[in-house]
Amino acid sequence: MDIKGSEKEAIAGYLFLLPNLIGFLIFTLVPVALSLVLSFVRWDMLSPAKFIGIKNFIDLLGFHTESGIFTANDPLFWKCVGNTLFLMLIIPVEIMASLALALIMNQKVRLINFFRAVFFLPTITNGVAICLLWAWIYNYDFGLVNNMIIGAGDLLSLPLKRIPWLTSVAWAKPSLMLMGLWIMLGGYNMILFMAALQGVPRELYEAADMDGASSWNKFWNITWPMISPTTFFVFVMAVIGGFQGGFMQAYIMTGGGPDRSTTTLEYLIYNHLYSWQHVGYAAAIAWFVFVIVFTATVFNWRFGGKLVQYSHY
Amino acid sequence: MEYAADEVRKGMGKRTRSILKKCAIYTLLVIGGVTMILPFLWMLSTSLKSYASVFIFNITEVKWLPDPIYWKNYIDVWKVVPFARFYLNSIFVVVCVTFGQVITSASAAYAFARLRFPGRDKIFFAYLATMMIPGSVTMIPVFALMRSFGWIDTYKALIIPAIFSAYGTFLLRQFFMTIPRDLEDAAKIDGCSLWGIFWRVIMPLSHTALATLTIFVSLGNWVSFMWPLLVTNSIEKRTLPVGLAYFQELYQYAQPDWGLLMAGSLITMVPVIIVFLFNQRFFVEGIKLTGMKG
Numbered sequence: 021m022d023i024k025g026s027e028k029e030a031i032a033g034y035l036f037l038l039p040n041l042i043g044f045l046i047f048t049l050v051p052v053a054l055s056l057v058l059s060f061v062r063w064d065m066l067s068p069a070k071f072i073g074i075k076n077f078i079d080l081l082g083f084h085t086e087s088g089i090f091t092a093n094d095p096l097f098w099k100c101v102g103n104t105l106f107l108m109l110i111i112p113v114e115i116m117a118s119l120a121l122a123l124i125m126n127q128k129v130r131l132i133n134f135f136r137a138v139f140f141l142p143t144i145t146n147g148v149a150i151c152l153l154w155a156w157i158y159n160y161d162f163g164l165v166n167n168m169i170i171g172a173g174d175l176l177s178l179p180l181k182r183i184p185w186l187t188s189v190a191w192a193k194p195s196l197m198l199m200g201l202w203i204m205l206g207g208y209n210m211i212l213f214m215a216a217l218q219g220v221p222r223e224l225y226e227a228a229d230m231d232g233a234s235s236w237n238k239f240w241n242i243t244w245p246m247i248s249p250t251t252f253f254v255f256v257m258a259v260i261g262g263f264q265g266g267f268m269q270a271y272i273m274t275g276g277g278p279d280r281s282t283t284t285l286e287y288l289i290y291n292h293l294y295s296w297q298h299v300g301y302a303a304a305i306a307w308f309v310f311v312i313v314f315t316a317t318v319f320n321w322r323f324g325g326k327l328v329q330y331s332h333y
Numbered sequence: 334m335e336y337a338a339d340e341v342r343k344g345m346g347k348r349t350r351s352i353l354k355k356c357a358i359y360t361l362l363v364i365g366g367v368t369m370i371l372p373f374l375w376m377l378s379t380s381l382k383s384y385a386s387v388f389i390f391n392i393t394e395v396k397w398l399p400d401p402i403y404w405k406n407y408i409d410v411w412k413v414v415p416f417a418r419f420y421l422n423s424i425f426v427v428v429c430v431t432f433g434q435v436i437t438s439a440s441a442a443y444a445f446a447r448l449r450f451p452g453r454d455k456i457f458f459a460y461l462a463t464m465m466i467p468g469s470v471t472m473i474p475v476f477a478l479m480r481s482f483g484w485i486d487t488y489k490a491l492i493i494p495a496i497f498s499a500y501g502t503f504l505l506r507q508f509f510m511t512i513p514r515d516l517e518d519a520a521k522i523d524g525c526s527l528w529g530i531f532w533r534v535i536m537p538l539s540h541t542a543l544a545t546l547t548i549f550v551s552l553g554n555w556v557s558f559m560w561p562l563l564v565t566n567s568i569e570k571r572t573l574p575v576g577l578a579y580f581q582e583l584y585q586y587a588q589p590d591w592g593l594l595m596a597g598s599l600i601t602m603v604p605v606i607i608v609f610l611f612n613q614r615f616f617v618e619g620i621k622l623t624g625m626k627g
Binding site: 153 | 354358359361362365366368369370372373375376379387388395436437438440441443444445448449450451453456459460463465466467468469470471472473474475476477478480493494496497499502527528531552555556558559562563573574575577578581588591594595598599601602605606609610613616617620621
């Protein structure tokens with residue numbers, strides 16, 4: 021009787037799981053294996069695939085000497101690694117800005133729902149619309165920012181010039197980073213920080229008040245250590261996202277240019293897969309991204325507990 | 334006397350300080366809020382200007398108030414590109430994916446959380462392990478699969494691969510684990526089947542988690558860009574974000590009609606803003622839920 025019951029439960033278990041499991045196998049687990057296979061072949065989706073061993077990875081990561089000088093086999097790939105890392109330099113700024121905003125929003129603000137909605141607006145807006153809006157704002161001849169600069173120049177009779185926000189190598193990346201800051205400021209991270217701040221026990225602040233601690237001291241000695249798990253989580257997630265980001269803005273706003281200066285790894289994968297039909301090579305880049313993301317995740321598990329203060333409340 | 338005056342001054346100092354603090358907080362919030370809103374206002378302002386006036390006004394000055402207000406963009410945008418079609422495609426895809434994902438995730442999550450069967454924990458570990466694999470790793474072979482199935486440029490390619498999500502299963506499983514077993518035991522004694530327990534006990538008790546997942550899945554698919562871009566070719570199959578990108582590409586060699594583009598962009602924002610305003614609580618709770626479990 022008992023055995024029959026547990027058998028029935030097992031069958032029910034498989035039945036409940038089945039619809040999801042079939043999809044998981046076809047669209048996740050098998051593709052992971054296929055992707056690994058693809059990274060060892062040359063394939064343009066038209067002619068039959070050809071096994072080429074680790075040649076994709078040699079082309080991707082290798083170096084050769086060109087008249088005595090070390091040269092990357094694929095300079096474009098390394099350029100995209102550099103671009104991706106450069107664009108991620110804004111992450112600490114974004115996180116600190118979100119934390120600052122959360123600190124302000126936590127001060128028993130009236131109309132908090134209104135302000136939260138305003139700051140959350142870019143997060144719920146379709147990214148293409150945001151990118152189009154900022155492409156328009158950054159427009160060289162007619163854009164809002166450049167016209168304001170010219171207007172201010174006329175007013176103060178200074179020889180201010182238009183800035184090629186999206187069309188010069190020097191400005192394109194900072195422009196995208198500034199837009200990123202605007203998008204991220206009041207998004208998910210800010211809401212996580214607000215939750216974390218509300219989780220800090222009041223008694224700690226009360227005790228510090230008795231000792232006459234300043235706000236500055238209270239922040240560094242109570243708030244900062246107590247919310248460090250959230251800060252660490254948000255940072256790791258941002259790094260993981262950063263390595264996989266930048267596709268939409270490159271596609272809509274810059275086309276990856278000028279001179280490939282805004283092409284991220286994700287956009288490069290798209291180019292190899294879709295524009296150039298280098299399926300195997302695209303898979304090799306995707307696995308490179310996986311190794312980095314995996315390292316970040318392991319780093320999170322391994323050192324997360326040591327670097328941050330986990331509360332016992 | 335001296336002492337009392339000192340007390341009063343101290344009290345005043347404290348009050349003044351707290352008023353100053355309030356002022357500083359609201360000043361910062363208003364400055365921040367204006368920074369957030371201003372680009373959107375510029376979007377609205379541009380969307381109410383004609384092609385000619387966008388450029389004429391802009392050469393010399395920044396004109397925030399359109400004069401005259403040019404409503405025609407909001408009519409033309411539906412004709413220049415098949416915007417209504419994009420809209421219907423997006424709604425159809427989002428409804429199908431969300432419904433499919435919430436149902437399949439919930440039923441799988443119930444199996445993982447409550448039922449015992451051989452291999453359960455191994456399968457669950459496989460689900461977890463795939464969650465940290467970048468989307469592009471699986472996207473490449475799934476794209477090739479779509480081609481070999483002949484699904485490119487069909488709704489099937491837009492909907493079916495997006496339904497199955499390890500993440501949704503994980504989220505709901507974690508939530509189901511927190512539901513006390515007493516209620517199920519009571520239902521079991523009353524002769525309720527496992528399906529009955531799932532449908533009439535677990536699901537109603539999880540409406541917060543289900544609402545959270547529904548919101549995240551529908552928002553995520555409403556703004557989804559790269560996958561629909563890869564698997565659609567014809568204009569009739571484009572979703573809103575891809576349609577909007579296509580709209581911009583029409584102007585590849587000329588200065589775009591920014592008024593029209595901004596009108597189109599604003600139209601895509603409206604439904605999400607309405608949903609958000611009515612469900613702000615679920616957004617906030619959902620983010621906390623996902624972030625804390627991280």
